[in-house]
């Protein structure tokens with residue numbers, strides 16, 4: 001990564017969040033996750049995205065501790081799963097995550113999905129964790145505009161981040177605009193369309209910029225002002241995905257990628273997910 005380019009965004013409370021991170025969903029607990037996180041930190045990544053659902057928080061924590069980096073140089077995100085929602089349940093879920101991570105605090109704690117009837121009380125537990133200093137920032141994931149409006153109608157601390165599915169086939173411009181207006185940082189999951197990068201435009205732009213299709217797509221996320229967390233368990237791809245701070249896509253090429261949008265979800269629709 002190019003250290004001369006600012007690589008963080010400032011959240012609503014002033015906390016700096018790295019623009020690029022490593023996702024670890026479907027990265028196996030144990031060596032696979034430890035090696036991936038170690039490779040990412042070595043390549044300059046400073047953000048790791050895990051969740052209680054991913055069953056690899058222990059490996060994430062181990063790799064962060066083993067990296068030798070000062071704790072305040074690494075930004076660790078985790079989330080409670082849907083069956084852990086509710087006020088007391090979330091406080092307990094957080095303690096279980098902390099026992100697995102074995103870190104003194106979490107940088108960002110997210111409500112994983114807007115479970116109907118539960119996400120507001122769940123979020124109150126996040127406010128409590130924030131106020132007592134156990135988490136540096138709080139936010140949500142998979143929230144649509146109406147979930148955010150509903151939550152913001154009663155919360156005391158505005159969510160700082162909304163982590164949602166987003167990629168060239170699902171550009172989510174209205175949600176992006178809404179979050180920008182509210183000062184909520186958007187973070188994209190499934191940014192590489194799970195590796196489905198074999199699209200003619202991405203190949204053309206990769207040739208034009210001397211980059212790979214994955215790098216073109218990651219750069220597109222970054223230029224939209226979105227934090228992104230591509231997943232890989234391969235050190236070469238982890239390095240490749242991090243080499244995105246040394247070029248810039250033109251406005252026209254950004255717009256051509258925007259035009260790939262098909263409102264296509266690979267994951268669940270937050271309004272219709274089976275909780």
Ligand SMILES: NC(=O)C1=CN([C@@H]2O[C@H](COP(=O)(O)OP(=O)(O)OC[C@H]3O[C@@H](n4cnc5c(N)ncnc54)[C@H](OP(=O)(O)O)[C@@H]3O)[C@@H](O)[C@H]2O)C=CC1
Pocket residue numbers: 022023024025026049050112141142163164188189190191192193194195196197214215229230231232233234237238240241267
């Ligand atoms: N909040 C939420 O509800 C959700 C959050 N997430 C988070 O977002 C992260 C990223 O999303 P994810 O679903 O993993 O999907 P991604 O879009 O990041 O795609 C990951 C896939 O792409 C492959 N890949 C990685 N780099 C390259 C490359 N340079 N060239 C070709 N293929 C590549 C990986 O393979 P390999 O590993 O073999 O290299 C893997 O199969 C997750 O890991 C998780 O942390 C994900 C889903 C939902």
Ligand SMILES: O=C1CO[C@H](CO)[C@@H](O)[C@@H]1O
Pocket residue numbers: 025051053112266267268
């Ligand atoms: O984080 C997650 C990993 O991917 C799963 C399948 O799309 C999601 O349901 C979950 O939210």
